[in-house]
Amino acid sequence: MKRFQQLAASLGLCSTLGIASAGYGGTITVKGSDTLVILAQKWAEVYMREHSATKIQVTGGGSGIGFAALQNNTTDIADASRPIKSAERVACIKSFGKDPREYKVALDGLSIYVHSSNPLNEASIDQLEQIFTGKLTNWKDLGGPDSPITVYSRENSSGTYEFFKEHILKGKDFVSSAQTMPGTAALLQAVSNDPKGIGYGGAAYGHGAKVLKVKKTSDSPAVEPTEENVLSGKYPIWRYLFNYLNPAKDKDEIAAYLKWIRSDEGQKIVKDVGYYPLPEKLRAK
Incomplete structure (x- = not known):
């Protein structure tokens, strides 16, 4: 890719x-x-x-x-x-x-990306909402290091931006400090170079960053955005x-x-x- x-x-x-x-x-x-x-x-x-x-x-x-x-x-x-x-x-x-x-x-399978060194392996939809709206601001709140979270997002003309806002943020605004990137490739490059970073994008762009498993609810199993999980609907952020x-x-x-x-x-x-x-x-x- x-x-x-x-x-x-x-x-x-x-x-x-x-x-x-x-x-x-x-x-x-x-x-x-x-x-x-x-x-x-x-x-x-x-x-x-x-x-x-x-x-x-x-x-x-x-x-x-x-x-x-x-x-x-x-x-x-x-x-x-x-x-x-x-x-x-x-x-x-x-x-x-x-x-x-x-x-x-x-x-x-719309994917959640973090830096390859990030110890976090999974996140729930609710946690993602809190991260991207600015309610969670430090990785230690998610079991990671004591380090601020840098949110990377897309411009508002992006369909991925709108899909994420509707389905993950439930219509709420992104945190005002989010770094707006002109494309998915640019977002992936930014996250792959930032140990504090987190972003989202299409499955085909995932090279160079770590992809988190996603939980529909806090007590649901964490699911990878694989072909099988997307086609079956098990992965909660498919489109x-x-x-x-x-x-x-x-x-x-x-x-x-x-x-x-x-x-x-x-x-x-x-x-x-x-x-x-x-x-x-x-x-x-």
């Missing part, structure tokens, strides 16, 4: 890849989720080997950025690490007259990753590409990158 982190960072989470679609031609634009951008880039790279007429532009920036681009008709596909909001849906309908079409494209588009554009090369993403071949790449493939019932045949 490290090579994809480095690729994302070096390109500023943006790449333009020449891709072909057998029998079709043109340009497909993909914009949005930073969580998805390394997977989107890899999908494009592999798809390029088998096709030669279609160009695909992949850009990150955050799920909110992707939805804004979809509303403004400046992207064909919006990548998202959270479901579309009602206000965003209304804006899309106002823009192109139809409800945007949603495709689930992968699963993720789908999505593509959204204007239904009028779901044809020709765009439809072919989206179907390939959800095929067995496309889903193998999901696993190679570090996320978790869709169950068979959700795959394209």
Whole structure:
């Protein structure tokens, strides 16, 4: 996964890849989720080997950025690490007259990262809420060293930020001292260099930091974000990753590409990158 982190960072989470679609031609634009951008880039790279007429532009920036681009008709596909909001849906309908079409494209076990030297191995949802809202401020309160906790978070245009705020913080604000990072790769780098640090991000970015097991409640078993635990729902912070588009554009090369993403071949790449493939019932045949 490290090579994809480095690729994302070096390109500023943006790449333009020449891709072909057998029998079709043109340009497909993909914009949005930073969580998805390394997977989107890899999908494009592999798809390029088998096709030669279609160009695909992949850009990150955050799920909110992707939805804004979809509303403004400046992207064909919006990548998202959270479901579309009602206000965003209304804006899309106002823009192109139809409800945007949603495709689930992968699963993720949203992971909690600490420095590799941190003795902590697990945390409950309640403890995470207290850490990220500033109620717990010292690692000794969690059985660690007498050292202040440094919280790393994402910018508010990030779908991961919004998912974490809704499901872990229960809508509360992040602690005001949280260090806001421009992307998941930057957040991981910060945590991996800070013995006091803690942050969160997609499973595919975990190289270089320690991943904590998560407990749904204080008396629940601690669960790792493995493929088995995510697919079974045992890991409490799992989510789908999505593509959204204007239904009028779901044809020709765009439809072919989206179907390939959800095929067995496309889903193998999901696993190679570090996320978790869709169950068979959700795959394209």
